[in-house]
Amino acid sequence: MDLLDTLTAKGLRREIPTREEALAVLATTDDELLDVVAAASRVRRQWFGRRVKLNYLVNLKSGLCPEDCNYCSQRLGSKAEILKYTWLKPEQAAEAAAAGLAGGAKRVCLVASGRGPTDRDIDRVADTIAAIKDANEAVEVCACLGLLSDNQAERLKAAGADAYNHNLNTSEATYGDITTTHTYADRVDTVTKAHGAGLSACSGLIAGMGESDEDLVDVVFALREIGSDSVPVNFLIPFEGTPLAKEWNLTPQRCLRILAMVRFVCPDVEVRIAGGREVHLRSMQPLGLHIANSIFLGDYLTSEGQAGQTDLDMIADAGFEVEGAGEPTLPRHRSEAGLGGGCGSGGGGCSDAASDVASEDAHACGTGGGCGPCGSHAEAASHENDELRSDLVRVRRRGAGTELAPNA
Numbered sequence: 001m002d003l004l005d006t007l008t009a010k011g012l013r014r015e016i017p018t019r020e021e022a023l024a025v026l027a028t029t030d031d032e033l034l035d036v037v038a039a040a041s042r043v044r045r046q047w048f049g050r051r052v053k054l055n056y057l058v059n060l061k062s063g064l065c066p067e068d069c070n071y072c073s074q075r076l077g078s079k080a081e082i083l084k085y086t087w088l089k090p091e092q093a094a095e096a097a098a099a100g101l102a103g104g105a106k107r108v109c110l111v112a113s114g115r116g117p118t119d120r121d122i123d124r125v126a127d128t129i130a131a132i133k134d135a136n137e138a139v140e141v142c143a144c145l146g147l148l149s150d151n152q153a154e155r156l157k158a159a160g161a162d163a164y165n166h167n168l169n170t171s172e173a174t175y176g177d178i179t180t181t182h183t184y185a186d187r188v189d190t191v192t193k194a195h196g197a198g199l200s201a202c203s204g205l206i207a208g209m210g211e212s213d214e215d216l217v218d219v220v221f222a223l224r225e226i227g228s229d230s231v232p233v234n235f236l237i238p239f240e241g242t243p244l245a246k247e248w249n250l251t252p253q254r255c256l257r258i259l260a261m262v263r264f265v266c267p268d269v270e271v272r273i274a275g276g277r278e279v280h281l282r283s284m285q286p287l288g289l290h291i292a293n294s295i296f297l298g299d300y301l302t303s304e305g306q307a308g309q310t311d312l313d314m315i316a317d318a319g320f321e322v323e324g325a326g327e328p329t330l331p332r333h334r335s336e337a338g339l340g341g342g343c344g345s346g347g348g349g350c351s352d353a354a355s356d357v358a359s360e361d362a363h364a365c366g367t368g369g370g371c372g373p374c375g376s377h378a379e380a381a382s383h384e385n386d387e388l389r390s391d392l393v394r395v396r397r398r399g400a401g402t403e404l405a406p407n408a
């Protein structure tokens with residue numbers, strides 16, 4: 001297939017595909033799916049070998065958010081019966097993080113719900129980073145605290161944070177349909193602040209909110225342009241009690257096409273299968289590992305993932321290996337370009353517009369938050385599967401904020 005030969009060749013050269021080529025990946029048929037996976041897998045192996053990076057989420061503060069992100073179980077007015085608690089103490093967070101590290105994770109993602117941190121919150125997170133790094137110097141710490149004010153990124157960097165996550169989530173054109181309490185530009189501003197402070201930018205998307213193929217391609221090109229070093233690809237978890245509860249429009253095949261498109265557009269960037277992996281890829285998860293080089297171990301922010309040991313078994317069974325703490329994740333040309341080196345560093349051309357981004361978990365939230373339909377764009381959505389599978393969504397009842405052991 002000419003398209004896949006072209007995309008593979010470009011990926012191996014770190015050359016950006018055209019928008020038309022990216023859209024064509026999303027339009028491939030089920031008969032072509034394994035060829036799409038094989039092509040994306042060649043690009044993945046070129047830059048990341050057979051390594052899988054494990055990341056571990058610690059939800060420092062759950063629920064009670066004043067923002068109205070439609071996809072999020074922690075949003076204002078959410079009726080989702082999630083755990084709600086305020087800031088974990090540093091030692092509690094360090095204990096939760098230790099479980100993930102013992103399970104093989106090399107990055108801990110410290111997430112807090114809310115519009116953004118106060119300066120006092122930055123102090124709390126600084127104490128938490130110190131507690132985690134005192135016990136394990138090699139761990140990478142990513143903070144995900146929402147919109148940042150001036151100088152907060154610098155303070156996190158000084159406290160030892162390695163990265164900052166803030167997802168763009170969806171296209172600029174669609175953003176107003178999923179959130180009204182902040183803007184796409186706000187998210188880009190926070191990503192820019194993090195990047196400017198020397199933090200590695202982690203910013204991704206949420207698929208399955210009713211967006212069009214064009215929206216998906218737009219947000220992935222924007223993520224490339226802003227210089228995201230890691231791109232979490234979340235698949236909407238349609239939580240009961242949120243506006244997007246009935247937005248079940250993803251199939252495993254569609255998820256694989258989306259991952260492949262992201263890999264072709266961001267060939268040398270950490271592509272992470274994030275929230276919704278088990279819910280939407282289901283038994284096709286191992287095929288996702290041939291495209292993405294990173295996953296979350298164990299549970300998400302407000303929902304439960306499969307058992308951590310099952311993640312490890314899946315990686316081994318599929319012939320991959322867990323990336324060790326001493327191994328760099330990014331290819332040398334990117335890591336030597338400096339944190340947040342941006343896609344431009346790769347050759348294909350990313351502007352360094354840098355601006356950027358935000359998102360992910362929206363404050364974390366992408367990873368588990370779930371969302372609902374995206375307003376006016378719902379008509380354009382590819383509703384490949386109208387069947388509600390709410391039985392697949394399990395609210396987190398263990399780990400941080402509970403008396404039960406975390407899943408790692």
Ligand code: SF4
Pocket residue numbers: 065066067068069072073074075076112113114115146361362363364365366369
């Ligand atoms: S994504 Fe973040 S800002 Fe939006 S509702 Fe959820 S916790 Fe609040």
